[in-house]
Amino acid sequence: AQKITQTQPGMFVQEKEAVTLDCTYDTSDPSYGLFWYKQPSSGEMIFLIYQGSYDQQNATEGRYSLNFQKARKSANLVISASQLGDSAMYFCAMREDHTGGGNKLTFGTGTQLKVEL
Amino acid sequence: GAGVSQTPSNKVTEKGKYVELRCDPISGHTALYWYRQSLGQGPEFLIYFQGTGAADDSGLPNDRFFAVRPEGSVSTLKIQRTERGDSAVYLCASSAGGKNTEAFFGQGTRLTVV
Numbered sequence: 001a002q003k004i005t006q007t008q009p010g011m012f013v014q015e016k017e018a019v020t021l022d023c024t025y026d027t028s029d030p031s032y033g034l035f036w037y038k039q040p041s042s043g044e045m046i047f048l049i050y051q052g053s054y055d056q057q058n059a060t061e062g063r064y065s066l067n068f069q070k071a072r073k074s075a076n077l078v079i080s081a082s083q084l085g086d087s088a089m090y091f092c093a094m095r096e097d098h099t100g101g102g103n104k105l106t107f108g109t110g111t112q113l114k115v116e117l
Numbered sequence: 118g119a120g121v122s123q124t125p126s127n128k129v130t131e132k133g134k135y136v137e138l139r140c141d142p143i144s145g146h147t148a149l150y151w152y153r154q155s156l157g158q159g160p161e162f163l164i165y166f167q168g169t170g171a172a173d174d175s176g177l178p179n180d181r182f183f184a185v186r187p188e189g190s191v192s193t194l195k196i197q198r199t200e201r202g203d204s205a206v207y208l209c210a211s212s213a214g215g216k217n218t219e220a221f222f223g224q225g226t227r228l229t230v231v
Contacts, residue, residue: 004159042224043206043224043225044222044223044224045208045210045222046221046222047162047219047221050219090158091159093159095121097194101147102150102165102167102172102173102212102214103148103150103212103218103220104150104160104162104165104173105150105152105162105220106162107152107158107159107161108159109157109158109159110158110159
């Protein structure tokens, strides 16, 4: 089974609107972390937001928020007030803590977001 | 520099040749990761170093792939007898260590095996 599933290969959003990028995950580990990264066409991976499995509140970082629904194993990224510069590939990733130390990540296949005027 | 540096940015090699890809992490970062990203896919984990030692090499696809980090800083990913299927972007990331510390990625080396 896929550990990280991103079902939206491509998404369009109007500038200044909000958009939700879907991510579901699969793990039996009670302790894990969920990450979102942005990858512009230049190729670098830019960290956006992190949610720990024991965090009580949804993570927020500026215009980014993570809608964490633990029972549904869902970790959707919400981008508010979209900007043209948000056009990029977005990856959801998971760290499972039973694998030992460090931040070894399993990534999804990504969602290509296009922000339109 | 301030970020993770990877060299070369692009490498074209012939099938069967040996290649080395270099990663210079952020100064002071003890953890270093290598990932491989094929076209249209997310990055796939290859190997993780904590200091000089490989803490987890479970993602290396076969024994043609090897990585070192002899002084706990710069790392080199080595691929022997390259195959066309090795063509991908190889990403390096570093972090200060610990589970919740952010990993910073380099811009990757695009390897093309012809």
